[in-house]
Amino acid sequence: MTSRILIVTAVEAEQKAIENGLPAGLSADVQVIAAGAGPAAAAAVTSAELAKHPYRLVINAGIGGGFPAEAEVGSVVLATEVIAADLGSETAEGFRSVDELGFGKSSVPVDRTVVQRWAEALQGEETHVYTGPILTVSTTTGTKSTADELQRRVPGAVAESMEGFGVGTAAAHFGIPFVEIRAISNVVGPRDREAWRIPDALRALTLASSKLLEVL
């Protein structure tokens, strides 16, 4: 059995944050790549990599938006489920997912054992850790009404990002276990790019990656 782990980020700053935290004993077994932003780039690049080399676990990692009252800026979230929140149709009665409409699947499962172990490894650190559904969106939420609507549709959703569903779909296609982890850089809601705390989130991502030896 292969021992290699694939970690997929969107951008190079996230890739570096993960690489900076990797325990020395693990770095030879872990490949970290930046696939670009959005679910399509994430799925395409992840699939290409999985077709080239064998892996036993795929991780989607990066910064993300935290839902109010669920995950504060600077905290870390681990997905218990990854949901493509905008994959469906608008109808007169509101949004309907592809599952409800009967022509697709808008969620991918995660490896709950890895999630549990990673959450435990981060307990007691100064960075808080939360678990719950993470939403994948193609358009980042920019208003309170959209944030409220997403929280109504997926109660307990902790965060949103733009790649989880793409990376997870590629991993599922190859039958490889998958997890998504996000360090929270901003609150999901009215867009305020000045308020994003990217350095804090990247530090939290490095901390999370430093725990990988005890998780795997």
Ligand SMILES: O=C(O)c1cccc(C(=O)CC[C@H]2O[C@@H](n3cnc4c(=O)[nH]cnc43)[C@H](O)[C@@H]2O)c1
């Ligand atoms: O400008 C920088 O220095 C920088 C450093 C690291 C990452 C970035 C990004 O812009 C990453 C984009 C990536 O972040 C995710 N993200 C972050 N906040 C949200 C959100 O509120 N809703 C959805 N996605 C979010 C997303 O996965 C993007 O691909 C910049």
